[in-house]
Amino acid sequence: MAMALCLMVTSCSASTLGLPASTPEPVASASTEPTTNPTATPPAPAAPAEPTATPVPPPRAITTTTGVPVIVLTSVGDNHVVRTPCGDEAIVVGGEPIIGPLVVLDPGHGGEADPGALGANGLLEGALNLDLATAVQAELTTRDINTALTRTGDYLVPLGVRAEFADDLDAELMVSIHHNAPAGDASDRPGTEVFVQTGSDESARLGGLLYEEVTAALGAFDVAWTTAPDAGVLRTLVEGGTDAYGIIRRPATPTALVELGYIANPAEAELFATEEYISTATEALADAIEAFLTTDRAGTGFVADPRIFRPDPAPGADVCIDPPLR
Ligand SMILES: [Zn+2]
Incomplete structure (x- = not known):
């Protein structure tokens, strides 16, 4: 079934879905934080971005803003990969969850x-x-x-x-x-x-x-x-x-x-x-x-x-x- 393909947001790369990736924490860059000694030990890599909220499972189906009921295959924020009426995959934004x-x-x-x-x-x-x-x-x-x-x-x-x-x-x-x-x-x-x-x-x-x-x-x-x-x-x-x-x-x-x-x-x-x-x-x-x-x-x-x-x-x-x- 197509749902098993990429059900968990955490296991999917947003870029493979064509979705905007979540905004990373800003990392200090050379232009804003000049180093005084170029031979000094490079700074430790930035810690992974903290999630800003508890992940919410995507709705299983939505009615799109155009009024079409569709199954949601996966979501990143308000962007949903859905199964279209013809059985293809498409990205839609927003919509109302079907309860x-x-x-x-x-x-x-x-x-x-x-x-x-x-x-x-x-x-x-x-x-x-x-x-x-x-x-x-x-x-x-x-x-x-x-x-x-x-x-x-x-x-x-x-x-x-x-x-x-x-x-x-x-x-x-x-x-x-x-x-x-x-x-x-x-x-x-x-x-x-x-x-x-x-x-x-x-x-x-x-x-x-x-x-x-x-x-x-x-x-x-x-x-x-x-x-x-x-x-x-x-x-x-x-x-x-x-x-x-x-x-x-x-x-x-x-x-x-x-x-x-x-x-x-x-x-x-x-x-x-x-x-x-x-x-x-x-x-x-x-x-x-x-x-x-x-x-x-x-x-x-x-x-x-x-x-x-x-x-x-x-x-x-x-x-x-x-x-x-x-
Ligand atoms: Zn008939």
């Missing part, structure tokens, strides 16, 4: 290379996911639950970077927020799907709570829903048996991916464009997350048989453009 323990919200898709699905009304999945995740963050903040988003604007973050973000923060959970395509079969109830991690009871419980709260809340809307026949809380596996979706397979953090409904169904896309939908879905997602953190409820909707499916690879670092970080 844990926390919930990571992952708005699916983002950026020109990965806009997500498109609704018939012009609603773009990546933008909708971000609107909803931002609203959930605001709601959880009012409930005194710390959160961080894997992205805060319309830019690409490869799945590996999203997973590392949650893991490096030791997040208690991550919820990846999506809206589905292509549309399923006509249904009298929401076709919500929640994908969970093989071998993780915590991921399954998170998924069950998300499914229970989201289907109960959305079921109150009178909409021509669509669904897949096996909708529910399930695992999607490639033929070899590993989890198919990168955001499910990669993180050690308990993670669930929720497809709240079908943006590819015009009737659902109309609903998703309303403020009423955003506020209803926000409450449901926040209730599920709070229940995960504060109760031992298991949730509902579990489907025994996994789905076998090999998704297209998600856009990665080769097409990634970082947003401004300073």
